[in-house]
Structures are given as structure tokens and as C-alpha cells.
Amino acid sequence: MSQLPLRAQLASALGRTAATLSRATGRGDGSVIGGRVGLALEPDLLRQLAQDRKLALVSATNGKTTTTRLITSALQDLGDVATNAFGANMPAGHVSALSSAKDAPYGVLEVDEKYLPEVVDTTGAGVIVLMNLSRDQMDRAAEIWLLAQKWRRALAGRNVHVIANADDPLVTWGASTAARVTWVSAGQPWKEDSWCCPECGGPLDRKGLDYVPPGGHVSGVPGQSTQAENDWACRECSFRRPAPSWILDGEAAIDPQGRRWTLDIQLPGRANRANAVIALATAEAFGLPVERALPRLREVRSVAGRYTTVERDGRQARLLLAKNPAGWLEAFDVLDPALPVILSVNAQGPDGRDTSWLWDVDYRVLRGRPVYVTGERRLDLALRLDVADVPFQLMGSFGQALAAQPPGKVDVIANYTAFQQIRSEFGRAV
Amino acid sequence: MPSDSVLRLVWIYPDLLSTYGDQGNVLVLEQRARRRGIPVETVHVRSADPVPESGDIYLIGGGEDRPQILAAERLRRDGGLHRAVARGAAMLAVCAGYQIMGSTFGGEEGQPVDGIGLLDIASGRGGARAVGELVAETDPALGVPTLTGFENHMGVTRLGPGVRPLSRTVVGTGNGDGTEGCYAGKVVGTYLHGPALARNPGLADLLLTWATGAQLPPADDTWFTRLREERLAAVLPRQ
Numbered sequence: 138m139s140q141l142p143l144r145a146q147l148a149s150a151l152g153r154t155a156a157t158l159s160r161a162t163g164r165g166d167g168s169v170i171g172g173r174v175g176l177a178l179e180p181d182l183l184r185q186l187a188q189d190r191k192l193a194l195v196s197a198t199n200g201k202t203t204t205t206r207l208i209t210s211a212l213q214d215l216g217d218v219a220t221n222a223f224g225a226n227m228p229a230g231h232v233s234a235l236s237s238a239k240d241a242p243y244g245v246l247e248v249d250e251k252y253l254p255e256v257v258d259t260t261g262a263g264v265i266v267l268m269n270l271s272r273d274q275m276d277r278a279a280e281i282w283l284l285a286q287k288w289r290r291a292l293a294g295r296n297v298h299v300i301a302n303a304d305d306p307l308v309t310w311g312a313s314t315a316a317r318v319t320w321v322s323a324g325q326p327w328k329e330d331s332w333c334c335p336e337c338g339g340p341l342d343r344k345g346l347d348y349v350p351p352g353g354h355v356s357g358v359p360g361q362s363t364q365a366e367n368d369w370a371c372r373e374c375s376f377r378r379p380a381p382s383w384i385l386d387g388e389a390a391i392d393p394q395g396r397r398w399t400l401d402i403q404l405p406g407r408a409n410r411a412n413a414v415i416a417l418a419t420a421e422a423f424g425l426p427v428e429r430a431l432p433r434l435r436e437v438r439s440v441a442g443r444y445t446t447v448e449r450d451g452r453q454a455r456l457l458l459a460k461n462p463a464g465w466l467e468a469f470d471v472l473d474p475a476l477p478v479i480l481s482v483n484a485q486g487p488d489g490r491d492t493s494w495l496w497d498v499d500y501r502v503l504r505g506r507p508v509y510v511t512g513e514r515r516l517d518l519a520l521r522l523d524v525a526d527v528p529f530q531l532m533g534s535f536g537q538a539l540a541a542q543p544p545g546k547v548d549v550i551a552n553y554t555a556f557q558q559i560r561s562e563f564g565r566a567v
Numbered sequence: 568m569p570s571d572s573v574l575r576l577v578w579i580y581p582d583l584l585s586t587y588g589d590q591g592n593v594l595v596l597e598q599r600a601r602r603r604g605i606p607v608e609t610v611h612v613r614s615a616d617p618v619p620e621s622g623d624i625y626l627i628g629g630g631e632d633r634p635q636i637l638a639a640e641r642l643r644r645d646g647g648l649h650r651a652v653a654r655g656a657a658m659l660a661v662c663a664g665y666q667i668m669g670s671t672f673g674g675e676e677g678q679p680v681d682g683i684g685l686l687d688i689a690s691g692r693g694g695a696r697a698v699g700e701l702v703a704e705t706d707p708a709l710g711v712p713t714l715t716g717f718e719n720h721m722g723v724t725r726l727g728p729g730v731r732p733l734s735r736t737v738v739g740t741g742n743g744d745g746t747e748g749c750y751a752g753k754v755v756g757t758y759l760h761g762p763a764l765a766r767n768p769g770l771a772d773l774l775l776t777w778a779t780g781a782q783l784p785p786a787d788d789t790w791f792t793r794l795r796e797e798r799l800a801a802v803l804p805r806q
Contacts, residue, residue, distance in 0.1 A: 172711060272586060280631040332582035332613070338637045340582070340615040370616070490699070491717045493761030496588030516797050520790040524591075524598045 141185055141239075148179035148235035158510065171236075183228055185258035186235035190219070192244040193419055194260070195251045197268035197308075198281075199464045200412045201226065203440045204268060205247040207416035210437050211430040217241035223441055227252050228259070243423070250284055254291030264422050265292065265315070267301040267308050268323065268415055271330045271463040273496070274489030285311035285429030286336060300418045301410075303381045304367040310335035310376070320383035321354065321418050322367055323411040327463035327498065328471075331369075339373030385414040390427070392417070398427055403438045406471035441450070442556070446562035449536075451544035454479070454563070458556045463496035468550045469502050475533055477507035479538045480549045480556040484514045488553050492517040500525045509538040512555045535559050573606040574778060577622035579613045579648065583638045584664050587719070588630025591762020592659060595771050597626060603784050605775075614638065616796030618647030622656055623778040629720075629760045632675040639667045642683050645726070652685055657753040657777040661763055665756035666690040666722050673722065684758055686749060687729030690722045693743055697721070700802040701739030701746040701759060706731060711769040713737075714747065715721075716759030717800050724749075724758075733757060738802055753777045764797055 144410060151174050164560060168423040176182055193212075195205045202224045219238035221230045226247040235244060248256045250270070267288070270281045271292055288311035301312035303320035307330065312318055318544065325331070334341050343366055370377035388410065390398045400413050413434050420430035439445040446455045459468040472478060484490050493515050493522045507528040508516050515531060522529045532538035535558070539547070551559055578593050593609055601605045609779040612618050614637065625648060630638070642648050642713025652658060660736040666672035667682050673692035674680040682690075696719070705713040712732050723743035726732060733748030733755060734741070741758050748757035755774070758761055772783055 258769030282633060329585070333634065333637075342615065491587070491719065491761075493588035493591070493717060496594065496762040496765065497585075514792070516794040520794045521591075523790045524594050524765070529623055567721065 145185045148174075148176075148182050149232075149239070153233075153237060154538070159443050167253040169225045169227075169229050169233065172225070172231065172233035174227055176232055177559050183232050183235070183256075183259050184261075186232060186239075187244070187262070190242060190244045191264075192236075192246065192260055192262035193264040193266055193423070194246050194248045194253065194256060194262045195266045195268075196248045196250050198250065198271045198273045198461065199467065200268055200408055201247045201540060203409060203443065204266065204412040204415055205245050206437055206440045206542060207412055207434050208266070208419050209245045210433045211416055211420040211425060212243045212245060214429050214433055215427055216243055219244040221247055231256065231260070251287075251357075254287050257291050257295070257297070260515060264419060265297050265299045265312075266415060266419050267299060267312050268412070269302055269305045269325065269327075269328050269463065270307045270311065271461065272494065273412040273435050273463075274491075274494075281307060282329060282335060288312065291313045298422050300415060300422060302415065303379050304369075305334050306331040306341055306369055306376075306378070309379065313379070318379070319383070319422065320381040320384040321378045321385075321415055323385050323414055324367060324407065326407070327466050329462070334371035334374060334376055336376040337374040339371050342372050343368050344368040354434060383414055385411050385416045390414045390417055392421075392427055396427075398431060398433070400434075402435050404440070404444060406467060408467035408470070442560050449560065449563060452539050452542050454539055454548045454549045454559075455546065455551045456556060456559060457548065458553070459550050460552050462494055465498045465550065471548070472548050472550075474506065476546055476548050477509065477542060478503065478517060478550065479509040479511065479532075479535065479557065480518060481510075481512035481535055481538075481549065481551040481559065483512050483552060483555040483558070484520045488555075495521045500527050503527050509537045509541065511535050511538045512551070573608045574600050574624070574775075575622045576607060576609040577619060577625045577651075578609060578611050579618060579625060579627040579642070579664075579705075581611055581628070582636050583634035584628040584630040585615045586630045586645055587662075587761030589626070589661060591770075592626050592661070592764045593627070595762065595768065596626075596775065599768065599771050599786055600775055604787055605779065614641050618642070618651070620647050620650045620654065622651055625651060625656055625658040627658070627664030627667070629664060631663075631676075635663040635667060635672070636674055636680050637684055638664075638786065639672075639680060641765060642667065643681070644692060649683070649685065652752075652754060653744070654754040654764050655753065657774050658685075658755065658801050659764070659774060660686075660754070660756040662718075662720055662722075662758055662760040665671045665758060666724065666755050666756070669724070670781055676678050677723070687727030689727070690693070690724040693723040695721070697740035697743075699760075700798070701740060701741060702737040702799065702802055703734035703739070703741060703748065704737060705734045705769075705795050709733075709750070709773060711767070711773055712755075714759060714770070714796075715766045715802070716757075716763050718758045719760055719763065720758055722758070766798060776804055 217243040221234035293314035299315040302323040304325040384391040609769035669682040670687040672690040677692040730749040731753040732746035
């Protein structure tokens with residue numbers, strides 16, 4: 138890649154120094170502070186760092202970090218890849234990621250949904266990956282219909298190749314102004330934010346599926362859906378699901394030539410199979426065929442602590458992160474039904490200070506297994522479970538909940554800061 | 568509600584107005600009725616379908632600007648909710664659903680949009696977004712304990728002579744003039760968004776009492792009470 142101007146080189150170097158200091162003093166992983174220092178010294182730094190690289194931007198409500206990791210893994214087959222692996226997904230994190238891999242010809246950047254228009258514009262990225270949009274931390278996040286509208290404006294008239302989930306009506310609407318879109322049928326278990334047409338407000342019909350009210354099961358097994366259920370069309374206007382060229386079909390991906398590839402990835406659950414199909418479609422946009430990309434996806438075991446196991450006194454706790462109702466629905470799909478489960482909920486700034494979303498999650502699937510409730514907002518969750526007739530035990534802390542288990546395995550679902558607290562107390566294995 | 572029949576809950580337009588766990592109000596009413604031996608039947612009315620007139624308690628929730636405008640248009644055209652309220656049905660209207668009940672509310676760009684005129688209120692857009700915990704002292708005539716909940720809105724609501732304030736704010740913004748929500752007859756509106764009844768079981772019981780016309784036996788309020796106490800202690804200034 139071409140040389141950065143002197144000022145940008147200096148800004149980038151000072152940013153890396155700040156990041157190193159941050160790590161050395163135990164303040165963080167350094168990816169935000171380093172980028173902030175760099176951006177303060179050279180506001181145009183991100184544009185300059187992005188120049189002459191082949192970049193993919195990854196955005197969604199859920200699965201950004203994991204999909205970024207999967208795509209990065211695949212593209213490493215082609216060469217060095219710069220990436221914000223730790224989820225620092227705003228411009229400071231992007232500067233940090235690109236300046237710490239200055240010579241990498243490829244870049245895969247996770248981007249916060251709100252920042253996507255700005256980052257598309259600044260970086261001039263050629264590939265944009267859009268997976269899902271659903272309600273999330275609404276005391277601070279933008280309303281998702283407005284978000285999709287901003288995506289439409291940002292993508293219109295731009296020479297980009299979008300990889301988008303055709304099963305999510307709002308994502309489809311947000312992506313469909315782009316000149317070139319590869320549509321992927323990646324599924325959409327959480328449908329509560331898309332019973333109405335984003336184009337005209339009319340009712341969206343789904344083939345073989347009557348309207349299911351919030352809290353109702355879409356099919357017998359939550360998280361599972363058939364191809365017919367993924368189809369949708371507006372009853373009142375011409376907006377409908379575009380024909381997908383890639384399809385997630387159970388355990389397999391079907392590519393545009395109709396070839397079926399058993400995914401067999403190590404990351405658990407339906408959501409990760411969806412992320413994997415998206416990653417395969419993205420790899421192909423970079424010229425990397427499935428036979429080279431898929432083995433690299435299979436190497437990924439854990440992403441920024443998600444799905445890792447922490448251990449204490451013979452209890453092995455597998456950690457699942459779920460930040461919003463759609464995320465909890467996908468996490469339930471990963472749970473081992475034979476194991477007890479510990480649920481931990483906080484409501485700090487990064488979680489959203491409003492716990493209303495707990496009422497959008499259908500906890501009834503937890504009936505019949507031992508459930509332990511902890512976290513700073515455990516009483517909100519306790520009442521929610523009580524109303525859902527799910528028996529549970531209230532615990533003062535995660536440590537107490539873990540100690541209450543018999544030796545062996547237990548599953549844990551926690552929201553963002555609750556998850557981070559568990560990781561920092563019980564080990565930050567990545 | 569005839570004594571031998573079921574209590575009918577009608578949830579209006581969950582496909583448009585159900586953004587913040589609004590389902591919680593349905594679930595709390597169902598639970599508090601069932602645990603007292605009252606059978607419940609809940610109808611979810613999608614916005615493309617007619618609103619039934621024979622419900623006992625109607626619920627309408629919060630949502631984004633555009634769904635709010637669509638919901639107001641459809642409710643006005645449908646007329647079922649107006650007939651139900653005229654017949655004496657009870658209703659809880661939350662946040663965007665509360666604003667819709669008035670004569671007017673603020674649209675996407677703050678422009679006035681016609682409401683459906685079931686409450687004597689008029690809403691518009693305020694300067695700043697009100698986001699956070701809310702505590703308010705309820706009108707003593709209702710016999711409902713202190714309200715606790717979360718608000719997230721840009722609305723300012725002016726109450727007309729045809730309604731009474733539901734409560735007076737201690738913490739938070741509410742209507743914007745020191746009051747929060749309002750009521751008239753058996754219709755209650757509030758800015759406490761989403762699962763407002765989860766932290767205010769007394770308000771749930773008020774709706775159930777209105778709908779059944781009977782005194783309710785006490786319910787097991789263990790978890791409701793613990794959550795209320797924790798929230799009020801966290802939010803109210805220390806004495």
C-alpha cells in the first residue's frame with residue numbers, strides 16, 4: 138500500500154503508543170484510546186488508512202463481532218487482514234485496527250449500526266455486509282426503521298457490493314438502494330420487528346405462517362425455521378423478499394451454483410451457521426471460493442470470549458452473550474437442554490439502562506431445567522420469570538450461582554456488562 | 568364482565584406498537600387474573616384486522632413515529648376501539664399509544680398529527696428527549712401506590728378539563744408540567760413505557776377491578792414488591 142503522509146504516520150504511531158500504554162497499565166485492550174489519540178491528531182486519518190485496501194464493513198444488531206471474525210479468518214487465505222477483533226466498532230476503533238496492521242492489503246471492520254453511513258463514506262469500503270436489525274437498547278440506540286433509512290441513503294448511488302440477509306425485511310429495505318447486492322437467505326427467527334412493511338407500512342405476509350404475536354412460538358422449535366417461513370411479501374405494495382443466491386439450509390450452505398456444503402463449524406447454534414453463510418458469500422465477493430474459505434471458518438472456536446468456558450472448583454461454565462431479545466432467542470437455541478443455566482442481567486450504560494426488553498423474551502423454553510438468576514438487575518428478571526411460570530433460584534452473585542452447581546457443566550447467558558464482569562473475574566481467555 | 572364468563576383482554580396492534588416489552592402488560596394482567604381464579608382470553612389484533620368491540624380491557628403500547636401515525640389512522644378508520652370505550656371497556660394506553668388517544672400528537676418532523684380523540688389531551692414534541700426512571704404519586708382517589716417505571720419519549724402532553732392527572736411526578740418528566748399520565752372513566756394513559764404494570768401491580772389491579780366490577784382477593788406480590796422496593800430505593804433521593 139502507498140505511504141501515509143508524514144502527519145498521518147505520526148498520528149498513527151502515537152495512537153499505537155497510547156494503545157500499548159493502555160494495555161500495559163491494565164486499562165483496556167487499547168483499541169479505543171489508541172484510535173482516539175490518532176483521530177485527534179489527524180482527523181482524516183481513517184480515510185488515509187483505508188486508502189488502497191480492500192475493505193469489508195460488517196454491521197447488524199447481532200453477530201457483528203463473530204461474523205467479522207469469520208470473514209477475517211477466511212480472507213487470511215488471501216493475505217494479511219486488518220481487523221477490530223475486540224468489538225471497538227466506532228471510528229476510533231477502526232483507526233486503531235488499520236494502523237496496527239499498516240501493510241495489510243485487506244481489512245474487515247465491524248461497524249456500529251449508527252456509524253455505518255459515516256464509515257462507508259470515510260473508508261470508501263467496497264464490500265458491505267448487513268445481517269439483521271432488531272430492537273436493541275432503545276434508551277440510547279436509534280429507532281431501527283430510521284437506521285435502515287439512513288443505510289438506504291448511505292448506499293444509494295455508491296459503487297459498493299452489499300452482502301445482505303434477504304430474510305430480514307428491514308435489512309432488505311436498508312440494502313436495496315445499493316447498485317449490487319448478493320442476497321443471502323440467512324434466516325430470521327426473531328420476527329417481532331418486521332410484521333409491517335418498511336416501504337409502505339402494510340402487513341407483511343409470510344408464506345405458510347400466520348401472524349405470530351410477540352411471545353408466541355414461530356414453529357415447534359424456537360430458532361428453527363423452514364425456507365417457506367423465510368419468504369415474505371407485503372400485502373399492499375410490491376416490496377417483497379428478493380430471491381437469495383446463497384441459502385442456509387439447516388446444517389448446510391447452498392451456494393449460487395446449487396452446491397450443498399455441510400458447514401460443520403465449531404461455533405455453536407443456528408445464528409453462527411447464519412453468520413458462516415454470510416461469511417462464505419463475503420469471501421466469494423473477494424474472489425475466495427468456498428473450498429478455501431470454509432476450512433478457515435471451521436478453525437474459529439471462540440470470539441472475544443463468547444462461547445468460551447471458564448472453570449472454578451470443578452464447575453465448567455460455558456459463556457453465551459445475549460444483549461437483546463433476538464440475541465436471547467438465538468442463545469436459547471445453543472443451550473444444552475440437559476444442563477442447568479445461569480442467567481445474569483445488568484443495566485449499565487452499554488446494556489441500556491432500561492430493562493423493558495426482558496418482557497420481549499419468551500423464557501418458557503427454560504421450564505423444566507434448573508435456572509439460576511443473578512446480575513445487578515436480577516429482581517427484574519426474577520419477576521419476569523415468575524410471571525412466565527418458570528421456577529428459578531435467586532443468587533447474590535455469579536460466583537454464588539456457580540458454587541451452587543454440582544461439579545460439571547453449566548450454561549451461562551449474560552448481557553454485555555454482566556458478561557464482561559464474569560470474564561474479568563473468571564479469566565479473559567479469548 | 569358477566570360473572571360466569573372469561574375476562575377478555577384485547578392487545579391492539581402489537582405489530583405496530585410493541586417496542587419496549589409492551590407484552591409485559593398483557594402477561595401481568597393475565598397472571599394476576601388467573602392466580603385469582605379468573606379465566607382469561609387474550610386477543611392480539613394486528614393492524615390489518617378489525618378491533619373487536621366486546622373486550623373487557625384494551626391495551627395499546629409504544630413505538631416509533633411512523634408506526635404511531637399508521638396506528639392512529641387505522642384506529643380512526645376502524646372505530647372498534649371507540650365503540651368499546653363507549654360501551655364502558657377499560658383501557659391502558661402507554662407512551663405512543665397514550666399520545667394517540669388525544670386530539671393531536673407530534674409526527675416524525677414534529678408536525679401535528681390527528682389523534683383519535685378518546686382522551687381530552689393534546690401532545691406535541693418537546694425540546695429534549697426524556698429518558699430515565701420515573702417516580703410519581705398517584706391521584707389518591709385511585710387508591711394505587713406510587714408509580715415507578717421508565718420513560719423514553721420526546722412528547723409534551725397538555726391535559727384538558729375532561730381528564731384528571733394520573734399522578735404528580737417526583738422524579739422524571741411525564742406530561743412535562745409536573746403531572747404524569749391521565750385518566751377519564753376507565754381509560755388510563757401513561758408515559759411509563761413498556762411493561763408499566765410489572766412495576767405497578769396496583770394499577771393492574773385497578774384495571775381488573777374496573778373490568779370485573781368486583782373486589783379482588785389479595786395476590787402473591789412477593790416479586791412485584793421486591794422489584795418495586797429496589798427500584799424506588801435506587802431512584803428516590805436519599806432521605
